[in-house]
Amino acid sequence: MNQPVRQAFSEDVLFDLESERRVISSMLHSEEACVEAYHLLVPSDFYSPRHATIFELTCSLFEREIRPTYVELLKEGHTLGILTNPRDIEEMKYIAEHYIDDENIRYWVKRVKDKARLRKFEAFLRRGVQILTEGGDLEADEILMSAEEELTNLTALDVDDSIDSPADVANLGYEEVERRFLQYKDIKEKYRGVLPLYGLPTGFDDLNHITLGYKPGDLVILGAQTGHGKTAFALHTARAVAVDNHSTVLYLNTEMSREQIALRWGSILSGIEHDRIRGGDINENELSLILQGYSRLRESGFYSYPCPNLTPEKTISIARKFKTQKNIDMMIVDYVGRMDKVDPRLQEWQMLEQIVKTLKMLAQNLKIVVMCLVQLNPDGSLQGAKRMKNESDLMLKLAPISRDELEENEELKKYRNPNYYLHIEKNRDGRSGVRIPIAFDMQRQIMKDAERISL
Amino acid sequence: MANEEEQKKHIYDETASLITRQLLTNRLDTKEMHFLLHLLDEIFIKCQHRPLLEDLHHWQSINQGAIDEDIKQALLNMDLGDEKSVRKTTMIIQELLKDMPETNDSQKGEMDDQRKLDL
Numbered sequence: 001m002n003q004p005v006r007q008a009f010s011e012d013v014l015f016d017l018e019s020e021r022r023v024i025s026s027m028l029h030s031e032e033a034c035v036e037a038y039h040l041l042v043p044s045d046f047y048s049p050r051h052a053t054i055f056e057l058t059c060s061l062f063e064r065e066i067r068p069t070y071v072e073l074l075k076e077g078h079t080l081g082i083l084t085n086p087r088d089i090e091e092m093k094y095i096a097e098h099y100i101d102d103e104n105i106r107y108w109v110k111r112v113k114d115k116a117r118l119r120k121f122e123a124f125l126r127r128g129v130q131i132l133t134e135g136g137d138l139e140a141d142e143i144l145m146s147a148e149e150e151l152t153n154l155t156a157l158d159v160d161d162s163i164d165s166p167a168d169v170a171n172l173g174y175e176e177v178e179r180r181f182l183q184y185k186d187i188k189e190k191y192r193g194v195l196p197l198y199g200l201p202t203g204f205d206d207l208n209h210i211t212l213g214y215k216p217g218d219l220v221i222l223g224a225q226t227g228h229g230k231t232a233f234a235l236h237t238a239r240a241v242a243v244d245n246h247s248t249v250l251y252l253n254t255e256m257s258r259e260q261i262a263l264r265w266g267s268i269l270s271g272i273e274h275d276r277i278r279g280g281d282i283n284e285n286e287l288s289l290i291l292q293g294y295s296r297l298r299e300s301g302f303y304s305y306p307c308p309n310l311t312p313e314k315t316i317s318i319a320r321k322f323k324t325q326k327n328i329d330m331m332i333v334d335y336v337g338r339m340d341k342v343d344p345r346l347q348e349w350q351m352l353e354q355i356v357k358t359l360k361m362l363a364q365n366l367k368i369v370v371m372c373l374v375q376l377n378p379d380g381s382l383q384g385a386k387r388m389k390n391e392s393d394l395m396l397k398l399a400p401i402s403r404d405e406l407e408e409n410e411e412l413k414k415y416r417n418p419n420y421y422l423h424i425e426k427n428r429d430g431r432s433g434v435r436i437p438i439a440f441d442m443q444r445q446i447m448k449d450a451e452r453i454s455l
Numbered sequence: 456m457a458n459e460e461e462q463k464k465h466i467y468d469e470t471a472s473l474i475t476r477q478l479l480t481n482r483l484d485t486k487e488m489h490f491l492l493h494l495l496d497e498i499f500i501k502c503q504h505r506p507l508l509e510d511l512h513h514w515q516s517i518n519q520g521a522i523d524e525d526i527k528q529a530l531l532n533m534d535l536g537d538e539k540s541v542r543k544t545t546m547i548i549q550e551l552l553k554d555m556p557e558t559n560d561s562q563k564g565e566m567d568d569q570r571k572l573d574l
Contacts, residue, residue, distance in 0.1 A: 086476050089472050
């Protein structure tokens with residue numbers, strides 16, 4: 001019955017075993033290639049069942065945070081009883097020896113993926129022929145509509161994509177509202193009037209109130225001038241999310257060493273001045289306080305990745321790896337101005353625009369919050385700000401409050417020691433154009449909402 | 456791909472396959488295989504344990520069967536993930552190898568031939 005379709009072309013149009021071997025070999029020899037293939041392929045993309053099994057084993061090692069080297073694959077294969085005679089080893093070795101330049105992994109992945117799509121197309125044709133061969137009372141409209149839908153899924157959309165029907169959208173909308181309604185009621189009863197967060201805590205009560213938290217898929221941009229608290233803000237956020245809320249954060253820092261980042265936490269979690277900690281000028285009681293602080297960090301979900309040569313491609317690879325292995329809820333990039341240019345012909349703003357687009361895509365695909373820190377010009381402006389604003393869900397600026405404004409602005413007098421504004425420039429989900437007065441203790445690296453004076 | 460890089464990958468794959476094949480032909484037991492594979496990854500992938508590797512090279516150049524079993528036991532009892540354990544084992548091996556004569560070229564050739572026959 002399937003003869004008419006199969007006879008029409010040579011079978012090897014439907015598979016490319018060499019590409020399959022090259023993808024697996026690359027996964028076994030390069031961690032970055034492994035991350036790439038892990039995210040772009042599924043076992044059913046491989047034509048050879050043996051290749052699909054090896055791909056699955058490799059992915060399973062990667063998910064368990066074991067670097068999937070050829071050695072680890074052999075160990076795993078032996079443990080699972082897949083390697084029972086020397087011929088099996090020869091077969092594995094043959095696959096492993098299909099070396100490629102690791103940067104070409106996307107090319108080979110695409111070849112594997114394309115063949116998988118062609119096989120789906122062939123299956124589609126076979127089904128069509130079968131329907132016609134069986135004959136009977138055929139409903140032409142129904143058959144063609146169904147074929148069109150199937151073909152559209154093969155051509156225009158990725159396998160995982162689907163179109164929501166009006167009913168799907170309505171159901172999803174109602175479920176979301178109902179869930180929020182019940183959650184709100186529950187939290188209101190439990191916490192008496194404190195607004196529930198739908199995302200991760202921001203570390204500021206007023207910002208929580210306005211945004212309802214950072215939500216998965218959000219790109220948050222924070223701009224500040226040099227020396228005005230970008231890293232302090234990043235670590236303040238990390239504290240709120242990873243230490244206080246026990247969610248998981250990946251912190252990428254392009255400027256600071258491991259020691260510098262670790263030392264900052266000593267100050268943030270103990271409230272002792274950073275200069276004194278750095279110089280060792282502390283007493284034994286303070287040392288004990290710092291130790292307690294680090295115990296909290298040890299129990300937290302904070303992962304740090306100091307990376308001076310960060311590129312957008314590397315960021316994608318690192319984020320995917322940590323999403324798979326640590327199930328991160330948030331990634332903070334401190335800061336994007338320090339990322340290496342991939343194309344030296346690009347202007348600074350073009351480069352920033354590209355990075356920001358990449359980060360937004362990453363946030364949506366991995367369903368995590370991505371926060372990126374950018375440097376403001378001395379006049380408080382940001383090159384390419386308009387484009388960045390378009391991509392971001394929440395755009396914040398951190399800037400000191402001038403002495404004149406502190407003296408003249410009556411509203412500020414209602415707060416105890418405000419010294420910085422957190423300006424909400426854009427908020428896709430709520431109010432923007434709001435300035436939140438905050439108290440930033442630079443020495444202790446601590447930020448908080450400026451306290452309102454009760455009148 | 457740079458030839459040298461490919462050559463390195465090839466040696467790594469060949470060595471790992473050889474070790475696993477020895478298990479399937481009953482020339483190694485599971486513990487020995489796991490140790491050798493683990494050592495291979497430590498040296499090739501993580502580039503660690505240089506002093507231990509030098510001592511193992513030295514061991515291979517010595518014609519003294521009497522200490523082979525002692526060195527093997529010391530190696531199998533070592534935890535490659537624990538720096539202290541590796542240091543301690545390296546010292547034991549150095550102690551055992553002390554004063555052992557180097558194998559001359561013709562003996563070395565015979566040993567290599569025997570090894571090839573074994574494989």
